[in-house]
Amino acid sequence: MDLQFSAEDEAFRQELRDWIAANLPQFRGGSGSEDDKLGVLHEGAGDWQRRLKWHRKLHEGGWVGLSWPKEYGGRDATITQQLIYGEETARVNAPMLVNVLGIMLVGPTLIRLGTEEQKKRYIPKILSAEEIWCQGYSEPNAGSDVASLQTRAIEDGDSFVVNGQKIWTSDAHHADWCILLVRTDLDAPKHKGISYILLDMHSPGVTVRPLVQITGEASFNEVFFEDVRVPKKNLIGEKNQGWQVALMTLMFDRAGVVDFFDAIGLVRELVELAKSLPSNGHRACDEPGVRQKLAEFACEAAALKYTGYRQITRRLKGLPPGPEGSMLKLGNSDLNLRLNKFAMEMLGPYSQLEFKAPFAFDKGIWSYRMLSSRALTIAGGTNEVQHNIIGERVLGMPKG
Incomplete structure (x- = not known):
């Protein structure tokens, strides 16, 4: 390397x-x-x-x-x-x-599989953020197992009529368009009979309901479709072959350059917190146990950075994505959770003060981060799923 x-x-x-x-x-x-x-x-x-x-x-x-x-x-x-x-x-x-999803997922998929008409219509407005995109994959009973989706699209003349529900849809409350997986053959096996369509989020029959998180914010949503008409020209790839298109979209997701520098920056901020916090008559950072923990976090963050470099090296050599993507997702989300937990320990009673509360250290940023950090262990494929991928596909362990 x-x-x-x-x-x-x-x-x-x-x-x-x-x-x-x-x-x-x-x-x-x-x-x-x-x-x-x-x-x-x-x-x-x-x-x-x-x-x-x-x-x-x-x-x-x-x-x-x-x-x-x-x-x-x-x-x-x-x-x-x-x-x-x-x-x-x-x-x-x-x-x-x-327009992160539009840039990272939608555009590359259209460039590879879209018709010339679709490319000219959508791609310029993705780049300029004139049109915002969201991703309609997960459903209440089809989260980690997306192929079990039940949202249906029935043909009616030159349109598909869509009925169903999606959930955990990031930015749907801002989105103008959605890449949507729908079932177009109800009798086919679950990985068959799925189609990949582009749906106008302003269409009649689309209802977006933000999901309020424990932090009080709502960055993702549940979306309902009631007799929503989608022109057949909005189909990407072939009808009933949407699973292959969906996998290509996920390939662009997983092949994206992972941001491994957040962990390093967070460790740096944690060190600054330790320097500012009083503890037993001196600064928290003067305690050997705290310094040892900060050093451990710094080493883990650096290890994640170079694991990311390994992933980049594979791509530079023209090799397919390796296990580093799952390792990075698992490692970053787990480290983020433990970093914020340790911040709560250092803050002691101050950890109970919410974001922007009077007298809170750093205006309560660490309390907010603690509440939101659990979500990262779920988003983008749960940590449990990542453990299974690494165990089965990398270590060759038998399925549980």
Whole structure:
């Protein structure tokens, strides 16, 4: 593994760094405000509009859809340049894009499998965030086993008529369009008879109900479809072959460059908390037990970073994605949970003060993070599922 970046990559880094320095919103940078530190599961008042403004500024600068072909508005960026982009935006705590699913999943799927009409219609507005996308896969009884979905699409003339429900649909309350898995052959085996369609979220019969989390925020939703008409021209791939299309979309998800720098940044913030907290007449960071724990976290975060580099190396060699994706998902979410638990231990009684409460350390950020950290062990495939994948496919253990 070569951990050195090429001269071309370093020039790319400097170009990006200079652009960020000139364009990063004033409310960002360095440590950021309290709202900015909360991460992807937080969406406070005005946060969506701030992210939308930042997305469009990035698009104007040519920094959205880096890996996409130039003919579709991208930059044909290399894998290492995508990695550098993640490093540099994380370094300054830059706002997230608002159309993450559209950029990461929908666009690449359309580029590979969409008709020319579909590409011209949807791709430009994905990049510019003129149209926001969500993903309609999971259902109440088909979460980890998506192929068990029961949302139906019955043909009626030039349309499909959709009835059913999806759940845990991130950004559905903002979305204009949805990539939707529906069952179009009710008698076929569960992995057959599924079709992949594009659904206008503003269609009559679509109801979005935000799901309020323990933090009080609502970043994902349940979505109901009642006799929603979808033109047949919105079908991606062949009818009843949607499972193969869905797997390709998931391939783009799993092959995306993993952001392994959040853990390192969180450890850094935890160290600053330990430096500021009084404990037994001195600072918490002066206690040997605390220092040992912080060192353990730092080592784990570094290990996750280089595990991510292993994944990048596989892709640079043209190899298919390996087990690193599951390892990173499992390791990052587990470390995040334990980091926040330890912050609660250090805070003691102060850990009971909620976000932005008077007298709370760091305005209660750590309490908020603790409440939201459990969600990351579920999102993107539960940690239990990741354990099974690693056990069965990597270690060759028998199925339980």
